[in-house]
Amino acid sequence: MKKLLMLIAAFAVLFTCACSHITEETDEDTSQAVFEKDKNYYSALKGNNITINVYAWGEYIPVGNDDGVPDVNAEFTNLTGINVNYTTFATNEEMYAKLKSGGASYDIIIPSDYMISRMIKEDMLEPIDKSNIPKFKNIMEKFTDPDYDPGSVYSVPYSWGTVGILYDNTAFTEEEAANIGWETLWDEKYADNILMFDNPRDAFAIGELLLGYSLNTEDDEELENVAEKLKEQKKLVQAYVMDEIYDKMGAGEALLAPYYAGDAVMLMEEYDHLSFVIPESGTNLFVDAMCIPKGARHKEAAEMYINFMCEPDIAYAVADYIDYSTPNLAAYELIDDDVKNDGISYPDDEFLAEKAEVFENLSDETNLKIQNLWTELKSAEEYTPNIWIVPLFMAMCVIASIVILIKRYIKKKKEIF
């Protein structure tokens, strides 16, 4: 009897597998039919043997692997005959320093919001000709007129996300978990189990969210208050880290860490003990957008690439690969409902409009102020350093030199006799 049941169960499993496989295939067929690309448009530069240089975050463009990730750049090359050379940076500032030093020529860069407004201000970006990018119409309306680039003159949004708190759900009761907010990162109960951003702008943003200030405040007093708050937090913080959050939280080294929504989704897929919450009191909304830097050699090809990235199926493949949210409405419609509704990748519009703030470029003075406050915070000793140590060191140097001189003098005298 048992054997018979097993047999039936096995057949049932086989049957459902086969069925789901069939439905998947038909899905693909329809998708290809719907997302036909404009061959005329894409073949304009064929045969010119152009290579464009794309400079973006690491693992930010799907370039294919064995797990079925599509190679977006190869598809673009097939379609247009334009080769893509994809290089990566780790921080906006690294990208900025590289462009500023003029060491290399790029056709496309994908920096974040505040860096875009800084580069616009410093005249480092080329305006994008929207008539060359028909697929710009796919971009959601709420992203087409951002504060960092009014009217989207210089940039086309690529992805976006929010900052929230990643926590170890085995250490929190349901009630505690429901009450997690920015102030939890200041809770002495979790001393030594808190990780914090090792980046002044992101770290200050958390302090500003806690104190209810604007994330773009330039008020010295407010900034000093934030620095004071962060200093209070320092004794509870286990480590200041950025990408290491991934490994440390995964390994259970710490209980709480601020993190970006997309990376958090990726982490939660891998580890069951992690959960993510976007505090209701507010958050930072960040947008990464494609731009063309001044001095790009192949502007038309670059615009073609931007247009290609706005194609629904390509934008969907990108969002699926990087786990960050897409600003592309046509691609959004392709996304699974459970991703849309999990409250992490796509918080509701009302919350985003009221509680989420986008970084803008700060004035040089404010940047310097933040940098100085940050350095002071990071370098502060737990005990007050003895101010006598410098004079003491100098005195020791002087004494050492005198001793040496005397020793030599005596030796010389000896040698004379």
Add this chain to the structure above:
Amino acid sequence: MKKMLSAPYIVFMIVFMIVPMGMVAYFAVTTADGSFTFDNLAAVSQYTNIFIRSVWLAAIATVVCLIIAYPLALVLARINVSYQSTVLMIVMLPMWMNFLLRTYAWMTILGNNGLINNFLGMFGIGPFRFLNTQGAVVLGMVYDYLPFMILPLYNVIVKIDKSVIDAAHDLGCGNFKTIVKVVMPLSMPGVMSGITMVFVPAISTFIISRMLGGGGNLLIGDLIEMQFLGNSYNPNLGAAMSLVLMVIVLLIMVILNQFDSDEDSVLM
């Protein structure tokens, strides 16, 4: 003609060392728009405690390296020649691996859920906080730079003439006294180059303090890196810091070399 042979190196040195150093000095005393100023150098003084911490931690690491490496080099120089190359290879072995990877390994060893704490946990002890402390930073420095101390020490000690040691024994020196009075003074050049090779990279390291110090124990290297890749792009201040660091290192080396030249005359 003989001088011509050194031309490739001289060209290399001028292009990649002298000129960049001149540029560091130039950036240190100019503002962003190129006018002359001492403000950058003055601004460095507010980071005195970071400089002190860097010198202090690098000094501890150097001393620890010396204490570990010296006895090893003594033993190494005396064992059978055929074993020496094997042991030397074992000393060099960690250097075949990328040093970031080696430092990363320490993170998993020292962490709260790391190997040591898990082991101690089996006996109900701990967990202790090893990672993200200054001790961890020193450990990282010692681990990464120890071979640079062992090799010069070994090279010098192995070349000490056996007959000198025999003479010391003949004249009534015990083993201990021979080491203190004969081997040590003769090995001083090795000690000095070992100290230089450990201290200089240790004082300017930045990734070790970030990975093992938890980012809360800033060193000069981190500070300089922040000026270039941090929030405020300020290459002038970064250059000024580098310049001050170079002067400090130079000063310390000069002082150390005084002791060295003293002992040199013994060698002559």
